[in-house]
Amino acid sequence: MREISSDITFEVAADHMASVRVTRSTRLTVRCGIVWVTRSDDTADYWLEPGHTLRLRRGERLWIGAEGNAPAWVAFAAPARVSERLVDWAARAAQRAGVHIGDGWRTV
Template identity: 40%
Template sequence: MQHANPQFDCSQLSGDHDAVRETYAPRMVIHLSLVPRQTVSWRVVADCEVRAHGSRVWLTRIFSPHDYWMQVGDVIRIARGERIWLSADGDRPVEVTLTSEYVERRRLLRRRPLRWLRRLLDILLPLAR
């Protein structure tokens, strides 16, 4: 394996750690295929960027009185909790991507200590019968 090409050069990471974190931050990308003459509703669970691919896309937001006509490559930033409606403009299916930073789910980790505390209290303080 002496002649194998390296797949990743770690020397690229030896610079500024904040810049590295921004560059290599884990991201989640959701691909939506929009069928012509159908509207899709989506509630955004994390701040994201919506990007149109292939053709024009109609987008409307719950907190905005304006409609947006996104051309190919246009990006609109959507805040967490917003509801958006998307539709393809034309007779062909269109792809839309929603890109956000990966958000770790921490609710499960918060519940476990409470569950352990309840079990400990059940063992130490049994109910009087």
């Protein structure tokens, strides 16, 4: 099992499943291929295509597999630690006010 605590991109082979534990709030983005994701605290499974994202909570455990016979690339991006809470609060406040601002996520 891999622990995700910073930005990382990795390949999920077509015939393998990756087990991941999220150590801090993170965003998963599919870069290539189609993946399925099962979350430890969710009854639903997710099928994600390239460009799709999934926000992950600290402490979650994930199981990720590539759909079909092709490998997939997934990227995890963590928000900057210094401003993580402030940016989350500002984004929620702006959303309530009907204003869109950046969400503080870094690009992998």
